[in-house]
Amino acid sequence: MLQSKIFSKTLREDPKDEVSTNAKLLERGGFIYKTMAGVYDFLPLGWRVLNKINNIIREEMNAVGGQEIFLTAMQPRERWEKTGRWKLLGEEVMYQFKDRFGHEVGLASTHEEAVTEIATRFIQSYKDLPLAVYQIQTKYRSESRAKSGLIRGREFLMKDLYSFHATTEDLDRYYKLVDESYLKIFKRCGLKTFVTEASGGVFSKDFSHEYQVLSDAGEDKIIFCSQCGFAQNKEISSLDEGGDCSKCGNKLKVGKSIEVGNIFKLGTKFSDAFGLYYTDKEGGKKPVIMASYGIGPGRLMGTIVEIHSDEDGILWPEEVSPFKIHLIALGDKAKNEAENLYKDLLAENIEVLYDNRGDKTPGEKFSDADLLGIPWRVVVSEKTMEKKGVELKKRDEKQAKIITIQELLKIK
């Protein structure tokens, strides 16, 4: 991609109406644009990052047998009446309105109702189980207070996986599988998460589990053991800071954290409401046992910025970076050389953002490179041409080195 043509521009100053690191850096870098509080547009760079994250999630969801689907945001009131949540969620987070024919519709803030209703058509026998479906889809929530950029919005992307089981044993087996899958996802996104015990809600006396990333930008508080990884949400925990970890004896700490994902056993709440039953081997009729598993890709993106940034800008972990290489041409004399290198990199299928802007000074290009946070910076200039190579610098290192173009093309 040519930086001179990109549908965004970097800003020199922090936007005055943002305080959180992720919002400031993502807006300054031109990754996102704010349409209203808690509602952000994704511009080319941001959309690339978001899709990198989504694809990591897809790979891991497919690996645990998830089938990707895409459900509607707009849904009729009647569906939500089955669980009594039309009123409940309407009073809290759900956008509801009448269309011009007077039909009452709502924008889904979650999809248990939808997926359970659909499942009643396709799950009838124990032979249809287990089953897992997921989507990456836009959710709407009328949050009383949007905050912290991408961390808490009113329109946001969510990956939601729903699993259906004949027995609690099978649900437990799959729950564990998804837990491992989630840890892979967050690791690939460059995040260290604490699997945190949290309230299971009114329908389960088990814990649910949240994936928490320690960060001052977070709105949750967890008590955790940095040695063995045990963690509980402070909302439900009776443990105290400085106490001993019951698992390993280490001292417990308390910290603010961002919830980037959660997994939750639903039991038969939705199956009962929609009449989702299956016939077992003996011919008996039984409710399907369900669980749901969420990850917010946009929130994940914001969290990555909170964790991986310095005073100059973002440091994208390689797997989610919008590009692998940021190629910078300095000066007219280096233009042809840089142009050729750009083509060579493209031919090798290396993702490269090429700063071909002719009217920017070196300082501005370097500052932009630091802000955008692409892991590898490659400079072509008169100086590097004299040395018969190009300059390579990692975003998280101070020192640059000169390497040959042949070496560069092999870095993949």
Added chain:
RNA sequence: CGGGCCGUAGUAUACUGGUAGUACAUCUGCUUUGGGAGCAGAUAGACUGGGUUCGAUUCCCAGCGGCCCGACCA
């Protein structure tokens, strides 16, 4: 939803009861090219509505919008 702070060019900021200045960005020309470059010129701005006033961007009220704290968070 309660409380606080705040709305001035694309961005960030000044000053002002007599219609607004600076920097960056943008455009033109020339120069320049290793950490936000120089000269000359150009374009561009008071959230909305009401009130006070001869006159309001400025003062007052309301609305709308943004951020922060708190409550809430399927």
